Amino acid sequence: MADTPEYVPPKVWTWERENGGRFANINRPVSGATHEKTLPRGEHNLQLYSLGTPNGVKVTIMLEELLAAGHSGAEYDAWIINIREGDQFGSGFVAINPNSKIPALVDYSTPAPTRVFESGSILLYLADKFGAFVPEDPSERAECLSWLFWQMGSAPYLGGGFGHFYAYAPYKMEYPIDRFAMEVKRQLDVLDKRLAENRYLAGDVYTIADMAVWPWYGVLTMADSLYGAAEFLDSQSYKNVLRWRDEIAARDAVKRGRIVNKTSGPLDQQLRERHDASDFELRTQDKLEAAE
Numbered sequence: 040m041a042d043t044p045e046y047v048p049p050k051v052w053t054w055e056r057e058n059g060g061r062f063a064n065i066n067r068p069v070s071g072a073t074h075e076k077t078l079p080r081g082e083h084n085l086q087l088y089s090l091g092t093p094n095g096v097k098v099t100i101m102l103e104e105l106l107a108a109g110h111s112g113a114e115y116d117a118w119i120i121n122i123r124e125g126d127q128f129g130s131g132f133v134a135i136n137p138n139s140k141i142p143a144l145v146d147y148s149t150p151a152p153t154r155v156f157e158s159g160s161i162l163l164y165l166a167d168k169f170g171a172f173v174p175e176d177p178s179e180r181a182e183c184l185s186w187l188f189w190q191m192g193s194a195p196y197l198g199g200g201f202g203h204f205y206a207y208a209p210y211k212m213e214y215p216i217d218r219f220a221m222e223v224k225r226q227l228d229v230l231d232k233r234l235a236e237n238r239y240l241a242g243d244v245y246t247i248a249d250m251a252v253w254p255w256y257g258v259l260t261m262a263d264s265l266y267g268a269a270e271f272l273d274s275q276s277y278k279n280v281l282r283w284r285d286e287i288a289a290r291d292a293v294k295r296g297r298i299v300n301k302t303s304g305p306l307d308q309q310l311r312e313r314h315d316a317s318d319f320e321l322r323t324q325d326k327l328e329a330a331e
C-alpha cells in the first residue's frame with residue numbers, strides 16, 4: 040500500500056486482504072452472509088441487535104428515554120453483535136440488515152415482525168410508534184428531522200473519515216487527517232452556532248435529533264472519548280456544544296443507554312446484554328465477574 044504522490048491506481052481495483060488498519064479483518068468489498076447463525080430472541084416485543092458504539096448507543100438512549108417517560112411497551116432485549124468477530128455477517132443478522140451494520144431492531148408487536156435498520160430509521164420508527172421525542176407540529180417535526188438527517192449524513196466524515204485516519208489507519212497520513220479534521224471542525228461549528236440560540240437541536244425540546252448527534256459530537260468533545268481527539272480538535276472552544284453535551288450527559292436515561300451493549304471501558308460501565316431494568320443494578324460486568 041502506498042500513500043505517496045507516486046501512487047498510481049491500477050486500471051481495476053482488486054481486494055488486498057491484508058491492507059492493514061484496525062478493522063481490516065472485517066472489511067470486505069461484497070455484501071451478504073458468510074455463515075449460518077440464527078439470532079437469539081428474548082421475551083420482549085422489541086429485540087435490539089447492537090453494540091455500544093455511537094450508532095448503537097443512539098438507540099439504547101432512545102429506548103431508555105421512552106421507558107423513563109412511562110412507555111412500558113418500549114421494554115427491550117439488547118443482544119451483542121460482535122462486529123470484530125464478524126457477527127454482522129451471520130445469516131440471521133443479514134436477514135434483518137442486509138447492510139451488515141449495527142444497530143438493527145425487530146419489533147414483534149406488529150402483525151408480522153418488523154425489521155428496522157439504520158440508526159436514524161430506528162429512532163424515527165420508535166418516535167412515531169410511541170408518539171414521543173419527535174414534534175407533532177409539521178414545521179417543528181421538519182426541523183427535528185433535518186438535524187437527524189444532518190447527523191446521518193455528517194457522521195461518516197467524522198467516523199469513516201477523521202476517526203479512521205486519526206485513530207485506526209496503520210500509520211498517520213497528513214493529507215486525509217487534515218482534510219477530515221477541517222470538515223469535522225466545520226461540523227462542530229455548525230452545531231455550536233445552532234446551540235448558541237437553541238437549547239436543543241430542534242429548538243426548545245429534547246428530541247431524537249439530540250439522541251442521534253450526542254453520541255458522536257457530544258462524546259467527541261469529552262477528554263477521554265471517541266478517537267482521543269478532543270484536544271487535537273480544540274473541542275473546548277465549542278462552548279455551546281459543551282453546554283448541550285453536559286446537559287444531555289446528566290440525564291439518567293442517557294447514563295443507562297450509554298452502557299448497554301458496551302464491551303470496553305470500566306467494568307461497572309458495561310452492561311453487555313440488557314433484558315430487564317434490574318440488569319443495570321445486577322448484571323453490569325463488574326458484578327458478573329465478581330460472582331464467577
Ligand SMILES: N[C@@H](CCC(=O)N[C@@H](CS)C(=O)NCC(=O)O)C(=O)O
Pocket residue numbers: 065066092093094095122127139140141142156157158159
Ligand atoms: N449508517 C449506519 C451506520 C452503522 C455502522 O456503521 N455501524 C458500524 C458500527 S458503529 C458497524 O456495524 N460496522 C461493522 C462493519 O462495518 O462491518 C447507522 O447509522 O446505523
